Amino acid sequence: MRTRRTRQLAAVEAVLRDARDHPTAAQVRERVARHLPRVSLGTVYRNLEKLVRAGAAVRVRVDGEVARYDGRVDDHDHFVCERCGAVTDLLAPHGPEVDVSILRRRGYAVRTHRLALFGACPGCTGTALPFGRVAL
Amino acid sequence: MRTRRTRQLAAVEAVLRDARDHPTAAQVRERVARHLPRVSLGTVYRNLEKLVRAGAAVRVRVDGEVARYDGRVDDHDHFVCERCGAVTDLLAPHGPEVDVSILRRRGYAVRTHRLALFGACPGCTGTALPFGRVAL
DNA sequence: CTTTCTGCAAACTCTTTGCACTCGT
DNA sequence: ACGAGTGCAAAGAGTTTGCAGAAAG
Numbered sequence: 001m002r003t004r005r006t007r008q009l010a011a012v013e014a015v016l017r018d019a020r021d022h023p024t025a026a027q028v029r030e031r032v033a034r035h036l037p038r039v040s041l042g043t044v045y046r047n048l049e050k051l052v053r054a055g056a057a058v059r060v061r062v063d064g065e066v067a068r069y070d071g072r073v074d075d076h077d078h079f080v081c082e083r084c085g086a087v088t089d090l091l092a093p094h095g096p097e098v099d100v101s102i103l104r105r106r107g108y109a110v111r112t113h114r115l116a117l118f119g120a121c122p123g124c125t126g127t128a129l130p131f132g133r134v135a136l
Numbered sequence: 137m138r139t140r141r142t143r144q145l146a147a148v149e150a151v152l153r154d155a156r157d158h159p160t161a162a163q164v165r166e167r168v169a170r171h172l173p174r175v176s177l178g179t180v181y182r183n184l185e186k187l188v189r190a191g192a193a194v195r196v197r198v199d200g201e202v203a204r205y206d207g208r209v210d211d212h213d214h215f216v217c218e219r220c221g222a223v224t225d226l227l228a229p230h231g232p233e234v235d236v237s238i239l240r241r242r243g244y245a246v247r248t249h250r251l252a253l254f255g256a257c258p259g260c261t262g263t264a265l266p267f268g269r270v271a272l
Numbered sequence: 273c274t275t276t277c278t279g280c281a282a283a284c285t286c287t288t289t290g291c292a293c294t295c296g297t
Numbered sequence: 298a299c300g301a302g303t304g305c306a307a308a309g310a311g312t313t314t315g316c317a318g319a320a321a322g
Binding site: 139 | 303306
Binding site: 067079088100103106108109112113116117121 | 197200203215224236239243244246248250251252253255256257
Protein backbone atom coordinates (compact mmCIF):
# COMPACT_ATOMS: atom_id res chain seq x y z
CA MET A 1 0.00 0.00 0.00
CA ARG A 2 2.96 2.31 -0.09
CA THR A 3 2.58 5.38 -2.24
CA ARG A 4 4.55 5.44 -5.45
CA ARG A 5 6.30 8.48 -6.74
CA THR A 6 4.87 8.58 -10.22
CA ARG A 7 5.61 11.38 -12.62
CA GLN A 8 1.94 12.36 -12.49
CA LEU A 9 2.06 12.76 -8.73
CA ALA A 10 5.30 14.70 -8.94
CA ALA A 11 3.85 16.96 -11.60
CA VAL A 12 0.71 17.69 -9.59
CA GLU A 13 2.88 18.47 -6.58
CA ALA A 14 5.03 20.83 -8.64
CA VAL A 15 2.04 22.62 -10.11
CA LEU A 16 0.61 23.17 -6.66
CA ARG A 17 3.94 24.32 -5.30
CA ASP A 18 4.33 26.92 -8.04
CA ALA A 19 0.72 28.02 -8.28
CA ARG A 20 -0.29 31.27 -6.70
CA ASP A 21 -3.87 31.26 -7.86
CA HIS A 22 -5.58 28.30 -6.17
CA PRO A 23 -6.17 26.33 -9.35
CA THR A 24 -9.13 24.05 -9.87
CA ALA A 25 -8.59 20.37 -10.69
CA ALA A 26 -9.14 21.14 -14.36
CA GLN A 27 -6.52 23.90 -14.24
CA VAL A 28 -4.05 21.62 -12.49
CA ARG A 29 -4.63 19.06 -15.19
CA GLU A 30 -4.07 21.65 -17.89
CA ARG A 31 -0.74 22.64 -16.37
CA VAL A 32 0.36 19.07 -15.76
CA ALA A 33 -0.58 18.29 -19.35
CA ARG A 34 2.06 20.71 -20.59
CA HIS A 35 4.59 18.03 -19.61
CA LEU A 36 2.39 14.94 -19.59
CA PRO A 37 -0.12 15.48 -22.38
CA ARG A 38 -2.01 12.25 -21.77
CA VAL A 39 -2.72 12.84 -18.09
CA SER A 40 -6.34 12.24 -17.22
CA LEU A 41 -8.56 14.32 -15.02
CA GLY A 42 -9.28 11.26 -12.91
CA THR A 43 -5.61 10.85 -12.14
CA VAL A 44 -5.29 14.50 -11.23
CA TYR A 45 -8.20 14.16 -8.84
CA ARG A 46 -6.68 11.03 -7.33
CA ASN A 47 -3.33 12.69 -6.79
CA LEU A 48 -4.84 15.88 -5.43
CA GLU A 49 -6.82 13.79 -2.99
CA LYS A 50 -3.64 11.98 -2.04
CA LEU A 51 -1.84 15.24 -1.32
CA VAL A 52 -4.75 16.59 0.67
CA ARG A 53 -4.89 13.46 2.78
CA ALA A 54 -1.14 13.60 3.30
CA GLY A 55 -1.47 17.17 4.47
CA ALA A 56 0.60 18.48 1.57
CA ALA A 57 -2.23 20.46 0.05
CA VAL A 58 -5.52 22.01 1.07
CA ARG A 59 -8.80 21.82 -0.74
CA VAL A 60 -10.56 25.18 -0.67
CA ARG A 61 -14.22 25.16 -1.47
CA VAL A 62 -15.68 28.59 -1.30
CA ASP A 63 -19.43 28.48 -1.13
CA GLY A 64 -20.64 26.21 -3.90
CA GLU A 65 -17.89 26.90 -6.37
CA VAL A 66 -15.69 24.19 -7.78
CA ALA A 67 -12.92 22.92 -5.53
CA ARG A 68 -9.65 24.78 -5.63
CA TYR A 69 -6.35 23.48 -4.40
CA ASP A 70 -3.72 25.29 -2.40
CA GLY A 71 -0.16 24.12 -1.93
CA ARG A 72 0.02 26.31 1.15
CA VAL A 73 -0.78 24.26 4.19
CA ASP A 74 0.10 26.75 6.89
CA ASP A 75 -2.86 28.28 8.63
CA HIS A 76 -4.17 31.13 6.57
CA ASP A 77 -7.42 32.61 5.41
CA HIS A 78 -8.73 33.69 2.04
CA PHE A 79 -10.06 36.70 0.28
CA VAL A 80 -12.50 35.85 -2.49
CA CYS A 81 -13.21 38.39 -5.19
CA GLU A 82 -16.89 38.25 -5.99
CA ARG A 83 -16.32 39.76 -9.44
CA CYS A 84 -13.44 37.83 -10.95
CA GLY A 85 -13.46 34.83 -8.61
CA ALA A 86 -9.81 35.18 -7.68
CA VAL A 87 -8.83 33.69 -4.36
CA THR A 88 -6.02 35.44 -2.52
CA ASP A 89 -4.21 34.15 0.53
CA LEU A 90 -4.26 36.26 3.65
CA LEU A 91 -1.13 35.61 5.63
CA ALA A 92 -1.96 36.89 9.06
CA PRO A 93 -4.25 34.86 11.26
CA HIS A 94 -7.67 36.44 11.48
CA GLY A 95 -9.06 33.33 12.90
CA PRO A 96 -11.71 33.27 15.49
CA GLU A 97 -10.46 35.49 18.20
CA VAL A 98 -13.32 33.76 19.74
CA ASP A 99 -13.28 32.61 23.25
CA VAL A 100 -13.25 29.01 22.18
CA SER A 101 -13.22 27.99 25.83
CA ILE A 102 -16.88 28.91 26.06
CA LEU A 103 -17.71 26.51 23.27
CA ARG A 104 -15.49 23.91 24.86
CA ARG A 105 -17.33 24.27 28.14
CA ARG A 106 -20.48 23.42 26.25
CA GLY A 107 -19.00 20.25 24.88
CA TYR A 108 -17.76 21.46 21.53
CA ALA A 109 -14.25 20.44 20.57
CA VAL A 110 -12.95 22.99 18.09
CA ARG A 111 -10.25 21.55 15.88
CA THR A 112 -9.83 24.19 13.24
CA HIS A 113 -11.65 26.94 11.43
CA ARG A 114 -12.06 28.42 8.01
CA LEU A 115 -12.48 32.08 7.31
CA ALA A 116 -13.10 33.72 3.99
CA LEU A 117 -13.59 37.40 3.30
CA PHE A 118 -15.70 38.38 0.31
CA GLY A 119 -15.54 41.52 -1.73
CA ALA A 120 -13.76 43.06 -4.67
CA CYS A 121 -10.05 42.67 -5.31
CA PRO A 122 -7.73 45.50 -6.37
CA GLY A 123 -7.90 44.55 -10.05
CA CYS A 124 -11.68 44.67 -9.90
CA THR A 125 -12.02 47.92 -7.98
CA GLY A 126 -9.61 49.63 -10.34
CA THR A 127 -6.94 50.02 -7.69
CA ALA A 128 -4.47 47.91 -9.57
CA LEU A 129 -1.81 46.17 -7.56
CA PRO A 130 0.55 43.34 -8.41
CA PHE A 131 -1.35 40.15 -7.93
CA GLY A 132 -0.20 37.76 -5.28
CA ARG A 133 -0.31 37.10 -1.62
CA VAL A 134 -1.29 39.87 0.67
CA ALA A 135 0.03 40.05 4.17
CA LEU A 136 -1.97 41.87 6.76
CA MET B 137 -43.42 38.45 -13.30
CA ARG B 138 -44.73 38.91 -9.80
CA THR B 139 -44.03 36.09 -7.43
CA ARG B 140 -46.99 33.93 -6.58
CA ARG B 141 -47.71 32.60 -3.16
CA THR B 142 -48.07 28.94 -3.97
CA ARG B 143 -48.57 26.31 -1.32
CA GLN B 144 -45.18 24.84 -2.23
CA LEU B 145 -43.42 28.13 -1.62
CA ALA B 146 -45.30 28.65 1.64
CA ALA B 147 -44.40 25.14 2.75
CA VAL B 148 -40.71 25.58 1.98
CA GLU B 149 -40.77 28.85 3.89
CA ALA B 150 -42.42 27.20 6.85
CA VAL B 151 -39.99 24.32 6.90
CA LEU B 152 -37.07 26.71 6.89
CA ARG B 153 -38.61 28.85 9.56
CA ASP B 154 -39.11 25.87 11.86
CA ALA B 155 -35.91 24.03 11.07
CA ARG B 156 -33.07 24.20 13.51
CA ASP B 157 -30.74 21.84 11.68
CA HIS B 158 -29.83 23.51 8.39
CA PRO B 159 -31.62 20.97 6.21
CA THR B 160 -30.46 20.02 2.74
CA ALA B 161 -32.76 20.47 -0.23
CA ALA B 162 -33.67 16.78 -0.02
CA GLN B 163 -34.55 17.13 3.64
CA VAL B 164 -36.63 20.21 2.96
CA ARG B 165 -38.45 18.26 0.28
CA GLU B 166 -39.06 15.38 2.66
CA ARG B 167 -40.60 17.72 5.21
CA VAL B 168 -42.66 19.60 2.67
CA ALA B 169 -43.86 16.26 1.33
CA ARG B 170 -45.54 15.50 4.63
CA HIS B 171 -48.19 18.00 3.58
CA LEU B 172 -47.70 18.03 -0.18
CA PRO B 173 -46.75 14.46 -1.06
CA ARG B 174 -46.27 15.15 -4.76
CA VAL B 175 -43.82 18.00 -4.37
CA SER B 176 -40.82 17.61 -6.62
CA LEU B 177 -37.20 18.21 -5.73
CA GLY B 178 -36.92 20.62 -8.64
CA THR B 179 -39.66 22.77 -7.19
CA VAL B 180 -38.01 22.74 -3.79
CA TYR B 181 -34.77 23.90 -5.36
CA ARG B 182 -36.57 26.62 -7.28
CA ASN B 183 -38.31 27.90 -4.19
CA LEU B 184 -35.20 27.73 -2.04
CA GLU B 185 -33.39 29.74 -4.67
CA LYS B 186 -36.23 32.21 -4.68
CA LEU B 187 -35.99 32.66 -0.92
CA VAL B 188 -32.22 33.00 -1.03
CA ARG B 189 -32.44 35.66 -3.71
CA ALA B 190 -35.11 37.47 -1.75
CA GLY B 191 -32.84 37.45 1.29
CA ALA B 192 -35.27 35.31 3.27
CA ALA B 193 -32.88 32.37 3.53
CA VAL B 194 -29.18 31.64 3.35
CA ARG B 195 -27.49 28.85 1.48
CA VAL B 196 -24.69 27.38 3.57
CA ARG B 197 -22.16 25.32 1.73
CA VAL B 198 -19.57 24.01 4.11
CA ASP B 199 -16.54 22.71 2.32
CA GLY B 200 -17.70 20.42 -0.45
CA GLU B 201 -20.79 19.10 1.26
CA VAL B 202 -24.26 19.43 -0.16
CA ALA B 203 -25.92 22.80 0.19
CA ARG B 204 -27.81 23.40 3.38
CA TYR B 205 -30.41 26.08 3.92
CA ASP B 206 -30.80 28.35 6.88
CA GLY B 207 -33.89 30.40 7.61
CA ARG B 208 -31.71 32.64 9.77
CA VAL B 209 -30.52 35.58 7.77
CA ASP B 210 -28.90 37.61 10.51
CA ASP B 211 -25.13 37.61 10.51
CA HIS B 212 -23.86 34.54 12.27
CA ASP B 213 -21.21 31.87 11.96
CA HIS B 214 -21.34 28.10 12.04
CA PHE B 215 -19.91 25.18 13.91
CA VAL B 216 -19.61 22.05 11.81
CA CYS B 217 -19.31 18.67 13.47
CA GLU B 218 -16.83 16.61 11.51
CA ARG B 219 -18.30 13.36 12.81
CA CYS B 220 -22.04 13.67 12.41
CA GLY B 221 -22.11 16.59 9.98
CA ALA B 222 -24.42 18.68 12.14
CA VAL B 223 -24.25 22.41 11.56
CA THR B 224 -24.90 24.62 14.56
CA ASP B 225 -25.42 28.35 14.52
CA LEU B 226 -23.10 30.50 16.56
CA LEU B 227 -24.91 33.60 17.65
CA ALA B 228 -22.12 35.96 18.59
CA PRO B 229 -20.08 37.58 15.86
CA HIS B 230 -16.64 36.10 15.66
CA GLY B 231 -16.02 37.76 12.41
CA PRO B 232 -12.68 38.97 11.32
CA GLU B 233 -11.46 41.11 14.12
CA VAL B 234 -9.16 41.90 11.33
CA ASP B 235 -7.96 45.34 10.66
CA VAL B 236 -9.85 45.45 7.40
CA SER B 237 -8.51 48.95 6.80
CA ILE B 238 -5.14 47.45 5.91
CA LEU B 239 -6.77 45.36 3.20
CA ARG B 240 -8.75 48.36 2.07
CA ARG B 241 -5.61 50.43 1.80
CA ARG B 242 -4.32 47.80 -0.60
CA GLY B 243 -7.37 48.06 -2.79
CA TYR B 244 -9.51 45.27 -1.38
CA ALA B 245 -13.13 46.09 -0.72
CA VAL B 246 -14.39 43.70 1.94
CA ARG B 247 -18.12 43.23 1.77
CA THR B 248 -18.75 40.31 4.07
CA HIS B 249 -17.15 37.21 5.49
CA ARG B 250 -17.89 33.64 6.32
CA LEU B 251 -16.50 31.79 9.29
CA ALA B 252 -16.93 28.16 10.16
CA LEU B 253 -15.44 26.30 13.08
CA PHE B 254 -14.78 22.59 12.67
CA GLY B 255 -14.60 19.93 15.34
CA ALA B 256 -16.79 17.58 17.31
CA CYS B 257 -20.15 18.52 18.70
CA PRO B 258 -21.37 17.64 22.22
CA GLY B 259 -23.30 14.61 21.00
CA CYS B 260 -20.20 13.27 19.31
CA THR B 261 -17.75 13.90 22.13
CA GLY B 262 -20.06 12.24 24.60
CA THR B 263 -20.67 15.46 26.46
CA ALA B 264 -24.34 15.40 25.70
CA LEU B 265 -26.14 18.71 25.68
CA PRO B 266 -29.50 19.71 24.32
CA PHE B 267 -29.14 20.33 20.66
CA GLY B 268 -29.74 23.77 19.31
CA ARG B 269 -28.21 27.14 18.92
CA VAL B 270 -25.25 28.04 21.01
CA ALA B 271 -24.55 31.56 22.00
CA LEU B 272 -21.00 32.51 22.76
C1' DC C 273 7.46 -9.86 -10.53
C1' DT C 274 4.19 -7.65 -7.58
C1' DT C 275 1.39 -4.01 -6.59
C1' DT C 276 0.14 0.61 -7.22
C1' DC C 277 -1.08 3.82 -10.58
C1' DT C 278 -2.83 5.39 -15.01
C1' DG C 279 -6.08 6.48 -18.87
C1' DC C 280 -10.42 5.91 -20.26
C1' DA C 281 -15.11 5.94 -19.85
C1' DA C 282 -18.98 5.11 -17.31
C1' DA C 283 -21.26 6.03 -12.97
C1' DC C 284 -22.66 9.06 -9.25
C1' DT C 285 -24.38 13.04 -6.76
C1' DC C 286 -26.23 17.30 -6.53
C1' DT C 287 -28.47 20.83 -8.99
C1' DT C 288 -30.60 22.98 -12.97
C1' DT C 289 -33.74 23.10 -16.87
C1' DG C 290 -37.26 22.19 -20.87
C1' DC C 291 -41.83 21.04 -21.43
C1' DA C 292 -46.74 20.42 -21.07
C1' DC C 293 -49.94 21.04 -17.61
C1' DT C 294 -51.85 23.39 -13.30
C1' DC C 295 -53.39 26.88 -10.45
C1' DG C 296 -52.97 31.79 -8.40
C1' DT C 297 -54.59 36.05 -9.30
C1' DA D 298 -57.77 33.85 -19.06
C1' DC D 299 -53.01 34.86 -18.50
C1' DG D 300 -48.71 33.51 -17.15
C1' DA D 301 -45.89 32.15 -13.15
C1' DG D 302 -45.31 27.81 -10.93
C1' DT D 303 -45.37 22.68 -10.87
C1' DG D 304 -44.10 17.69 -11.63
C1' DC D 305 -41.45 14.96 -14.25
C1' DA D 306 -37.67 13.46 -16.46
C1' DA D 307 -33.67 14.52 -18.80
C1' DA D 308 -29.55 17.27 -18.97
C1' DG D 309 -25.38 19.43 -16.70
C1' DA D 310 -21.38 20.04 -13.89
C1' DG D 311 -18.05 18.32 -10.93
C1' DT D 312 -16.11 14.37 -8.95
C1' DT D 313 -15.44 9.44 -8.24
C1' DT D 314 -14.66 4.68 -9.66
C1' DG D 315 -14.13 -0.01 -12.22
C1' DC D 316 -11.15 -2.05 -15.24
C1' DA D 317 -7.38 -3.57 -18.26
C1' DG D 318 -2.97 -2.34 -19.20
C1' DA D 319 1.44 0.46 -17.79
C1' DA D 320 5.14 1.25 -14.75
C1' DA D 321 7.43 1.91 -10.14
C1' DG D 322 10.10 -0.62 -6.75
